[in-house]
Amino acid sequence: MPAISFQSVSKVYASTGKHAPPPFKALDDVSFDIEEGEFFGLLGPNGAGKTTLISILAGLARASGGRVLVHGYDVQKDFVAARRHLGIVPQELVFDPFFTVREALRFQAGYFGLRHSDDWIDELLDGLGLSDKAGANMRQLSGGMKRRVLVGLALVHKPPVIVLDEPTAGVDVELRQTLWQFISNLSRRGHTVLLTTHYLEEAEALCQRIAMLKLGRVIALDRTSALLAKAAAKVLHFKTDDALPPALAAQARVTGRIVELPAPMAAEVEHHLAALREAGVRIEDLEIRKADLEDVFIQLMSGPAPAAVPALEHAQ
Numbered sequence: 182m183p184a185i186s187f188q189s190v191s192k193v194y195a196s197t198g199k200h201a202p203p204p205f206k207a208l209d210d211v212s213f214d215i216e217e218g219e220f221f222g223l224l225g226p227n228g229a230g231k232t233t234l235i236s237i238l239a240g241l242a243r244a245s246g247g248r249v250l251v252h253g254y255d256v257q258k259d260f261v262a263a264r265r266h267l268g269i270v271p272q273e274l275v276f277d278p279f280f281t282v283r284e285a286l287r288f289q290a291g292y293f294g295l296r297h298s299d300d301w302i303d304e305l306l307d308g309l310g311l312s313d314k315a316g317a318n319m320r321q322l323s324g325g326m327k328r329r330v331l332v333g334l335a336l337v338h339k340p341p342v343i344v345l346d347e348p349t350a351g352v353d354v355e356l357r358q359t360l361w362q363f364i365s366n367l368s369r370r371g372h373t374v375l376l377t378t379h380y381l382e383e384a385e386a387l388c389q390r391i392a393m394l395k396l397g398r399v400i401a402l403d404r405t406s407a408l409l410a411k412a413a414a415k416v417l418h419f420k421t422d423d424a425l426p427p428a429l430a431a432q433a434r435v436t437g438r439i440v441e442l443p444a445p446m447a448a449e450v451e452h453h454l455a456a457l458r459e460a461g462v463r464i465e466d467l468e469i470r471k472a473d474l475e476d477v478f479i480q481l482m483s484g485p486a487p488a489a490v491p492a493l494e495h496a497q
């Protein structure tokens with residue numbers, strides 16, 4: 182049985198009020214399964230529908246069509262059982278500012294009917310580097326610390342499925358590492374993890390499979406290694422102050438002085454270099470690197486209007 186099963190999920194945000202925008206289809210026939218123990222990435226640009234999908238999974242929003250199962254429990258019909266299997270770290274920071282960190286964790290544990298959870302709460306505080314803040318009020322914490330508490334709150338009832346909606350947004354390098362160590366440990370212990378992130382190197386390093394959403398549709402779903410294999414094999418990377426010839430400019434990704442050119446074959450590297458030389462473009466710090474997930478992502482997102490990939494049954 183899959184840990185999470187999205188079955189033809191659609192979501193239309195209705196128009197409310199006189200000056201409201203027209204109804205908006207945020208999710209369109211989204212179907213895929215996440216297997217037990219999998220570390221799964223859900224990627225997509227701002228507004229692709231990631232948080233909407235997670236809100237439906239969490240039972241916080243209602244799907245307009247289709248259904249979602251968590252360990253076989255329908256998130257609407259069997260809300261309590263489904264919710265018990267889920268630990269959700271939301272994208273938005275929302276708290277009761279009057280609780281201390283420890284009180285918030287105890288309260289959340291009590292909500293799930295766990296009474297004697299102080300040992301586990303101590304372990305969470307320790308693992309998330311919050312031990313010295315256990316007695317602090319939530320409003321006395323920095324943004325990154327609040328996010329750590331959110332992770333603690335999601336895990337306090339020891340859910341088998343952990344869902345993280347951009348857990349590392351606004352989080353410093355050190356904490357990001359602590360957080361990933363902590364989550365990777367849980368993953369090794371058999372927890373299922375669903376992660377959304379805009380840090381694609383994070384997704385590449387952690388996720389076994391990845392789904393990419395664009396305008397509410399799944400446009401790619403595969404093992405991370407297979408997605409990487411689909412990208413151009415190499416990328417030519419250099420710096421320049423000169424304008425590129427039009428043929429190269431059309432394929433280039435330019436960030437300030439840095440230019441990146443996809444080169445599916447070795448011959449294309451030579452071809453690019455010859456074209457640059459011919460156009461008199463002076464280049465510095467030339468490197469040829471392997472394509473990464475960001476290259477795949479940009480390639481897919483800049484493609485033509487998305488057609489949904491066929492629903493994948495237990496794809497592994």
Ligand SMILES: Nc1ncnc2c1ncn2[C@@H]1O[C@H](COP(=O)(O)OP(=O)(O)OP(=O)(O)O)[C@@H](O)[C@H]1O
Pocket residue numbers: 194205207225226227228229230231232233234272
């Ligand atoms: N309550 C709402 N009412 C109307 N439209 C909404 C509502 N919530 C989200 N949307 C719209 O649905 C689309 C998907 O939003 P969603 O928050 O799911 O995107 P996302 O993929 O999580 O983006 P991000 O990377 O910015 O977090 C957006 O166009 C958004 O404006």
Ligand SMILES: [Mg+2]
Pocket residue numbers: 231232233272346
């Ligand atoms: Mg979001």
